[in-house]
Amino acid sequence: MTTTIYVARRVITMNPRQPDAAAIAVRDGRILGVGSVEDLQQWGASTIDDQFKDKVIMPGLIEGHCHLKEGGMWAWTYLGWFDRRDPSGHVWPGLKSMQAVVDRLAQVDAEMTARGCGDEQPLLAWGFDPIYFGGERMTVDHLKAAAVARPIVITHANGHLMNINSAMLKLADITSATDIEGVVKDEHGNPTGELQEPTAMHLVIRKVGNAGLLSPMDDQGMLNFSAIACMQGVTTATDLVNDYSDGSYDMLSRATSREDYRVRLFPAFRAFHGAAAAKQSTERVLSLQQKNTDKLRFGIVKMMLDGSIQGFSARMRWPGYFNGAPNGIWVMDPQQFESDFEIYHRAGLLVHTHTNADEASEVAIEAIERILTRSPRPDHRHTLQHGQMIDAAMFRKMAALGLCANLFSNHVWYWGDQHYEMTMGPDRANRIDDARAALDCGVPLAIHSDAPVTPLGPLFTAWCAVNRLTPKGRVLGANHRISVPEALYAITMGAAWTLKADHEIGSIEVGKRADFAVLEDDPLTIDPLKLKDVRVWGTVLGGKVFQAGK
Amino acid sequence: MNLPLTIIGGFLGAGKTTLLRNLLTQADGRRIAVLVNDFGELNIDASLIAQNGGDTLELSNGCVCCSIGDDLNAALIQLEARAKDFDHVVIEASGVSDPWKIAQIGLINAGYRLDGVVVVIDASRAESHLSNPRYQDTLLRQCRRADLLLLNKIDLAGDINLDELRRKLLTDNTKAHVMTCIQGRLAIDLLLGSWRQQSASSIDAWGQSFKTDTHLPWQSLSFLSDRLWTKASFSQFLKHLPQDLLRGKALINLQSATRDEVVSGSRSSGSDGATHWLEWHRVSGRDTLTEHVTASPVKQSVLVLIGLNLDQSVDAQLIEREFN
Secondary structure, three states: OOEEEEEEEEEEOOOOOOOEEEEEEEEOOEEEEEEOHHHHHOOOOOEEEOOOOOOEEEEOEEEOOOOHHHHOOOOOEEOOOOOEEOOOOOEEOOOOOHHHHHHHHHHHHHHHHHOOOOOOOOEEEEEEOHHHOOOOOOOHHHHHOOOOOOOEEEEEOOOOOEEEOHHHHHHOOOOOOOOOOOEEEOOOOOEEEEEOOHHHHHHHHHHHOOOHHHOOOOHHHHHHHHHHHHHOOEEEEEEEEEOOOHHHHHHHHHHHOOOOOOOEEEEEEEOOOOOOOHHHHHHHHHHHHOOOOOOEOOOEEEEEOEOOOOOOOOOOOOOOOOOOOOOOOEOOOHHHHHHHHHHHHHOOOEEEEEEOOHHHHHHHHHHHHHHHHHOOOOOOOOEEEEOOOOOHHHHHHHHHHOOEEEEOOHHHHHOHHHHHHHHOOHHHHHOOOOHHHHHHHOOOEEEOOOOOOOOOOHHHHHHHHHHOEOOOOOEOOHHHOOOHHHHHHHHHHHHHHHOOOOOOOOOOOOOOEOOEEEEOOOOOOOOHHHHHHOOEEEEEEOOEEEEOOO | OOEEEEEEEOOOOOOHHHHHHHHHHOOOOOOEEEEEOOOOOOOOOHHHEEEEOOOEEEEOOOOEEEEOOOOHHHHHHHHHHOHHHOOEEEEEOOOOOOHHHHHHHHHOOOOEEEEEEEEEEEOOOHHHHHOOOOOHHHHHHHHHOOOEEEEEOHHHOOOOOHHHHHHHHOOOOOOOEEEEOOOOOOOHHHHOOOOOOOOOOOHHHHHHHOOOOOOOOEEEEEEEEOOOEOHHHHHHHHOOOOOOOOEEEEEEEEOOOOHHHHHHOOOOEOOOOOEEEEEEEEEOOEEEEEEEEEOOOOOOEEEEEEEEOHHHHOOHHHHHHHHO
16 A cells, blocks of 8 residues: 655646645545645655656646547548657648648658558548638549548548549449439549549549548557547547447456556447337447446447538528538437437436537527436436537526537637638627637536547647637637636646536546646646646556556 | 339338238239338248248248348348349338338439339228318328329228329329229239249230239230230330330330341341340339340230229220231
8 A cells, every 4th residue: 555645836636725835645546535745644654756846747638529540540641730749759740732732641651651551452541620620622633642542541630521533433343423412523524533523532542441530440440549648638438339249348347457558448338320219229228337347438429410510411590601602311210219219318328419500509408307307317427519609598508408519619720710701790709609608608518629629738729718719810719718727727627527527527526536637837837828828747547657659 | 123012002001011911911922022111021931931030931832921121131142132023112111201212222323223113002080180180281292192092991991082182192103003902912014023033935825814803804915916026116006005004014026226127027036046125114103224235025915904993095906906
């Protein structure tokens, strides 16, 4: 029974009754005490560890909506517009022009050739998003300069589109005669290499297998995720769409049972299209819950109502899409949603529902109100995920129903300008991901990245909610900003609440798990505009110290 | 050879599952692979199940149900590898998805050939769906590219105006065929087109079967021909057929492509005795023509047409003349 007392420049506890402390005592992976060294030493024999004496310790950060694929993308080439850090800590600079994209592909093609990869081996890339190129679309002509013989397959950032080169067109047998929606053609009727629908993408997938976002997770990806989490100060993360299959369980179990696995995982059961009937699924979730460990927690159910706003597939209320696009799609029938939700709810499970645009949020809130009227259940903590267009009236209703919100704050930065100009228009874009209204209405709040859709990094997400800046320099709704302490609470205790784990993690208090984010800078004193630049030294997970990148 | 593919779309509760169960239990020799989201709901009689493999259910009549899982593409690729085990593939689209998105798999020569898009409508609830802004656009999107609109549950629909309903549902679709039914009961041949284990020993009986098969006043017309056909001349002939035909089927003996045989007027027989013949199906307005080089299942070319009120829409004398 050893006791270690960590001394820090400052301990930010997220416990409002004791917001600051000088030191933390840790025993058996749990927090024994928080306070002054003298107070802590009264517990008896202890070792003082002062490696963090110049650093700031806060509760380990919690990402309440991400996917393990964040760690599974790095076998392929990154082509995004924004800088992105890989699991080794290397930052891949964002590619700001089509030429830069082509140059990176050409370089990878040359490297593959040098490594002895024959031309038949495809070059797979991800993260590309032409929305930032002012309307210019990628075509096979661009890609001629990247590789001639080798097939190239580029998955877009949203996972719903692809670009391929001439070699891949040929391999997939896509020609001017291929007459289906989703194969984009030029004015002469020749395919440009852009594929927009699952059917069009099917032609590629049946030749090269699932690529990028669509590919299955593997053990290396699991380790990469752990490394990335540590670099971002994250000690608990969700995997918000998981099939709960035996294979997935084995992979999760293999990874999290490693002593050096750096993150606790909360996989959520995929209870939408393709899922078996809700009754059987409930049994599956409950049976996997029996296998829970301190680092692997089953039990959250993920449902999904609509698509994405920037993909124009989210369900929007009047007045609809700003550019006049037709309303989006239901991923799940609202009636099916209600009946399935009720089954999970009655089984005592916690349900998180993807609702991007406001019609979907409204459908969810109304359905849950009826369900709670039929079968009341205290402390359910059902959560709306994304909830990007929820307005104050809906937040008030959510508060009355005991619903939580986990808002997609990274959107303000990543697609805020597009929402302002194309999807929502100024009024609604100015209140996108309205953390301010959620808190004012008394809705428990978390904020998220949806990694790998945007990069994992709760401090960056907090920066988005605090500053609401866009790449074009807009402040998207100054009155909808939240304070730094509120944002830090959202990425710790707020997220812990939505996972029903706030008694265990999320703050530095006696009895809780010794999960810390160790920072070089103090997020409470740094200029809020620099919150995203706070340097992360590493993490402590259950009392084990992990330095990022080591 | 590409597998015929039929997509069945329609809202939750419209009757897709019942229709599929009827298909599977009355397959009548066809080996149908059905891809569904949840085959538990199909509620297949246990005595019909030959093997339950978790994600697949093999039936004793040669049919199979497969669960789509979260990846339809993967399921289709797996099924393509077993193509020789099946005559037809039917996909049940989820209640809110657009079946046309899936149907296009059958237009790209990627292992499948589109046989038809069937959208099942609960006639008793369609009006309420059409007046609900949360459902209206989804329903119309589904109907937009339907080949066959199946108005189900008409027994529960009271005195709704079917013409009016049909007009509202098909605002953007002029070519869809519309049929009504009860409890998803529809002759399998009206739903599915060609199948590769064509025996057709009694194609005329096939036509006759429609007279007893259903509550609706079907009519069928049969024609025989000794004429020498080419694929082109038969395609030309098809233009004489009325657009509102519900179902058509023909087995056509083809003349040889070589000049000698044309001149001598002989049947096209290769040295191995094989005959060139052509199989034609029209299902829900969609024509499929397939050429075969095997022993022909019929000596004379035979044509069967099925529809409602055929005597009014078909000029039988014209067809008799053109076909012979």
